[in-house]
Amino acid sequence: MHHPVVNRRSFVLLGATAALAAGPGVPTASAAAPTAVPAGAPTPVRIVDDKATSATRALFAYLMRQQGDGILFGHQHALSYGFTFTTQDGEKSDTKAAVGDHPALFGWDTLILDGDERPGAEDATEAENIAALSRCIRQADACGGINTLSAHMPNFVTGENFYDTSGRVVGQILPGGARHARFNAFLDRVAKAVQGARRPDGTLIPVIFRPFHENNGGWFWWGAGHTTSAEYIEIFRYTVEYLRDTKGVRNLLYAYSPNSSFGGDPAGYLKTYPGDGYVDVLGYDAYDSSAGSDAWLESLVKDLGMVVRLAEEKGKVPAYTEFGESGEEGRNPRWFTKLLGAIEADPLARRVTYMQTWANFGGGNRAYVPIPGHALHADFVRYAQDPYTVFAGDLRGVYAARTTAVRNAPFMHLVTPTDRQRLTSPETTVRVRVTHAAASRVTFSVDGRRARRLRLDADGFHSGDWPIDPAWLDNRSVTLSVEARVGGEILTDSALVLLGEIAPLPAGWIDDFEGYAGDDATLSEAYSHVNANTTTLSADHKASGSYGLAYAYDFGSAGYTGIGKTVDADWTAFSSLVLWLQGDGSANGATLQIVSRGAYFEYGIALSDTGGREIRAPFSEFRPAPWDTAHAGEVLDAAHLAEVATFNLYLGHGSGAPAKGVVYVDDIRAE
The missing domain is CATH 2.60.120.260 (Galactose-binding domain-like)
Known part of the structure; x- marks a missing residue:
């Protein structure tokens, strides 16, 4: 196979926020123009963690340069599940068996930490499962690949799996929620696994972390209909802040990845966007059950083009974070090459940096990477041989760039209560987070009335009680505004809050x-x-x-x-x-x-x-x-x-x- 991928760009886009509505508390600004870097000077990168390791910054710079130079192929659980091997030795994968090379990206999931996916085990200790995930990341790195980590989290209210959508989980795991400590304990295990993923020289291995994916669908407890957009934004922000600021994890890039489709409408995609300060990779998930129909490809390319356009405006990495052929409506023997051709032919969609398919868990048609003998194997080989696809052996200089981090600007957001939250008791706690700076004074007010001071608490929030007049609990709405003084700058945020109970609907x-x-x-x-x-x-x-x-x-x-x-x-x-x-x-x-x-x-x-x-x-x-x-x-x-x-x-x-x-x-x- 030959995949000539040469990167000759001498600049990356510095992040800026598109002037589009992106939910409460999300700042806006104009798009940034490319900034030329003098020869020999470090490349400036603007990422979520401005204290990230040099390798993590270099990975971001590489992915930014990669746009338009070829699409990296990724495979979930490439080394731990497959049809062509039974022993997990860190060297065998269905991708390698199919095309002679490993994927460029190796995907893992936090289910390993729960013992629900290999190499984690139900009868293993917590420490053993943490070590198993760290080992996966090391093995993929040793194979020359890039690591990604998704998060199919358990329902922290019921104890069931991620498909159990009962319990309004997000509201319960936000700060002040009854299950907040359980969520922190989960993040503690993620932090230990990622911080334990080190190369033989002791340096941390970068990982693209993709929590709360496909949230615009209703199949996960963090999805639409089970939480509000504001709650989603705040739990995403909290996750980043806890890992980055509380646990000091320095080898993560953060990905946001709703599911198809949006009809190319950026407003729908950005409805739950946590903000530029919390996202490095703009992702998009889309599976095909139409056998590669022209209508599906048209919809896909339109949405991928929208994601790329947003990424260019914001200085982010665009990616096709999950894809696959489901085989539900018959097989198209040219599915992979037809998909690649449609993406490559579009001037925007072709700039996605990677496309990652799901695991070869087994079960009927679910061979997302077709192995020899599979109906799509020959076409997958042609896909891999295409000069525009990138596998592990094609990667060059992923961690080589000399970079410097652009310092993150101060940011303030209202954590609780969230926008359009309904409060039914006469008292609640207002919590505000100020990041990347210390605030000299933080206050809140209701409908413009007298401002009340918030105090910095042990958890790092500026917090205080909001006593609510019981007479207000009559199904009215009020505007809660918060204000922080940071140096000579005033930062603001607000939320519409609904007060009082509503009569429950009759049975049925x-x-x-x-x-x-x-x-x-x-x-x-x-x-x-x-x-x-x-x-x-x-x-x-x-x-x-x-x-x-x-x-x-x-x-x-x-x-x-x-x-x-x-x-x-x-x-x-x-x-x-x-x-x-x-x-x-x-x-x-x-x-x-x-x-x-x-x-x-x-x-x-x-x-x-x-x-x-x-x-x-x-x-x-x-x-x-x-x-x-x-x-x-x-x-x-x-x-x-x-x-x-x-x-x-x-x-x-x-x-x-x-x-x-x-x-x-x-x-x-x-x-």
Whole structure:
């Protein structure tokens, strides 16, 4: 194989923030222009940790230079899971067996620390599993590769795995939350494993850490519908600050990686963006179950181009952080080369620095790296032989750059309460974090009233009690503003806080759209969103009360869109799902989906009726989704109704129908 990858750029982009809305507390600035570096001078890099090791800074500089010079191939668990080896010796991998070389990136997961993935073990001690993850990082480094680390974290409330979305976990693990100490203990193990990953000369091995991935989907407890955007931003920031500032971890770059798709819209991608001071790599995850259809590739390239554009504006590394061919709808024997060709042909998408596929855990079609004999092996070999792909043997000078860190500017953010958090008791704690500087005075005020002083506490927050007048707990909203004096500069942040309890919905009810205080953003945060759609409250289109839901869709090249809400209820007392629906007169369709015990049951509805009517969908008429072959033939019986997890409402593109429109929904419930 021959992969000529020569890097001749003498500069990197210095980080700056795009002037785009990125959530509460995220600073904005204009894009930075490339800064030429005199010959022989160190390259300045702006990264999350301005005290990072020289090798970590050099890795960032390398990835910045790499844009447009070839895409690095990565593989999750390359040395610990595979079809071509049984002994984990740190030298064998399915990638090497398939194409003669290791991947350029080796992916690991914190599940090793829990003993849930090899080489961790359930019967091993905590120290042994920490050492196992450190050893993985060392082995990948010895193979000439770059290390990445994802985090499939357990549910810190229930003790179940990452797919258990109950318990509003993020709110519980933020500072002041009942499970905050458990989360700190988890981060302590991450810190020990990463700090234990050293080369024979004792130097730390850099790792790209990618926590809280695919958060715009609803399948993880840190995902949409299970936490708010503000809570997500704050837990991401807290994770960085704890590892960097409290534990002194100096060999991490930090990656942010939502899941597809956004229709190329940066506002959706940045909705939960923690801010430029907390992210080094702008990532994007997207798997294909369409056998490499033109529509999927078009959507992918548009989104990757959007990520690259944002990365250029912000001085970040763009990456395709998870990809794979699922084989769910038939195989395309040219899948890898068609994918690479589509990316390489786009002037923006081709600048992604790496693309990493998932582990060869086994199980039917899930060979993300096709081995000899697999239907896609020949094409994967062609992919590897393409001059634009980079494997371990092609890497040159990854840690060679002489760099200097650009000092991080002072930053202040409101940690608790978070934006649009609902408070129901007459007292709470205000917490503010000031980083990269000492603040001489930090205060908070409510709706512009008298400012109250916050004091630096033992955990490094400027904190203080906020006594709330019980008369205010009447479902009103107030603006909590915080201000910090740092040198001669005043830093500010604020949050909209909702006060008082709202009446719980009757048993079986999913939503009547009355409990959002008339606020569209609060409504949107209550649902997960798949592909392009917008949800707002409608006072004009409803079945009852003050509001219904206006559900605006834009299918684009995806062909469908969806919203979802957590249920976690027993519906055995009910026989039907009922809702009020006003269609838009199109030939598009809606699908009601009930998720229970891992099965996805569906019921179809036409959108042709524009009059608005109540629809009753008997549970006996729901059927498993066509793609859910693992549950084919199952019925939505009492056993499933006893454990209803999620309700989803999908809209799908009909033949010849418009790709955009608005439908209205109200009073969704089981009866």
